[in-house]
Amino acid sequence: MIPEDLRYTAEHEWLAPADAGVFKVGITDFAQEALGDIVFVQLPEVGAKVQAGDSFGEVESTKSVSEIYAPVSGEVVAVNSALDGAAEVINADPYGAGWLVELKADDPAAVDALLDAAAYQELTTNS
């Protein structure tokens, strides 16, 4: 399941435009499936500045831990506090209620350089 209208990273994150220059970020269905049942998520604070490619959180399943990487540089303007104690929502609805943070991108155009649905589809098919 790869929604057409989102942008993706090779680290299996998705971005969706939320507001002017603001993007909602989550992990893909492929990622949640690979992780298995997610039991804990650690997210940055609102106001945190992140650099593209840097780790800014963790998603932990019973089996393993995965870092979450900032897909673009910017500022965290919202975090999904509903995941606190209910991280399994990421498994159930990775593109909806399981979103992780909202990022205000330093350069909104940087998002255009990320993978589109077709490119991400190809990436997951070949991995």
Added chain:
Amino acid sequence: MTPLFDVHRDLGATFTDFAGRRMPLRYQGELAEHHAVRRAAGLFDLSHMGELEVTGADAGRFLDHALVGRLSTLPVGRARYTMLCHDTGGVLDDLVVYRLAERRYLVVANAANTTVVHVMLREHADGFGVDVRDASADWALIAVQGPAAAAMLDPGPLPYYGIRAFAVAGRDVLLARTGYTGEDGFEVYCRPADAVAVWRSLLDRGPTPAGLACRDTLRLEAGMALYGHELSVRVTPLQAGLERVVAFDKRDFVGAAALRRQRATGGFATLVGLVTGTRRAPRAGYPVLAEGTTVGAVTSGALSPTLGHPVAMAYVAAGWSAPGTRLTVDVRGTGVDAHVVTLPFYSSQR
């Protein structure tokens, strides 16, 4: 390839490569499967396990020599948990040995160690009237584990760690009351050609298909060692807290000298249970510290689905293993408070 591959695929399994085989990691989700085993019953395909048959007039005496336990006095129809050790006392594999007949034993090994166990047993067999054969291709293994398992199997009188001939779906099987989940349960040894019929018959009785992912959290909660994590050739049964499986009263056996020496000397690192307060679980390889110094390392860890907090097993240096000892686990750069607890973390109310 497990003879049940198509069955798992049709059930929507996610697969993992396990010792060269594609085995089901999970079906719907490992947490639901874990809880199903604790509350009712789960159905596992364990066909990756290795089976060796040891037969002959000296079979019992030979196993007493080759393994750390005493198998010659094991009654027919009973099983024992034991180990194959190196001369150094290091663990080459942990095993469940069933006595099927006076002169016939079934030795069940971890998949990845089957060849090593086979080679070492043959080597130790020199001078004994015994035949050691890798019979892994002759056996599929399906487990039903959980408090509801007995009602599903209706096994008649079969004690814990007992084994006997039985029929499932009209097929001849060996039914053993053994497992690796900390629950009452059964392991069904059948011919690979019968595996699909046996699986379907067992599934019809209501257990939840359960993959290897939940098997790992189940055994961890039950404080059971996993080869490659808690057990390796670098540790002895004494270090793993399994001195009880070593029959020191036997005159001689492979590894005896090294194990006796270690027991007399003491002062070695031992396996402990750790509990932490946060939700970030210690994982294999994470350093364990005391007073700012590394005193050990985690071998397995996860957020316990049953208990709701992280549990881990770790080797710690002598002096740091007493229950209640306060330690710190380095969880990816952050020090997390932990304390030593008595294993297991969880035991069933059977």
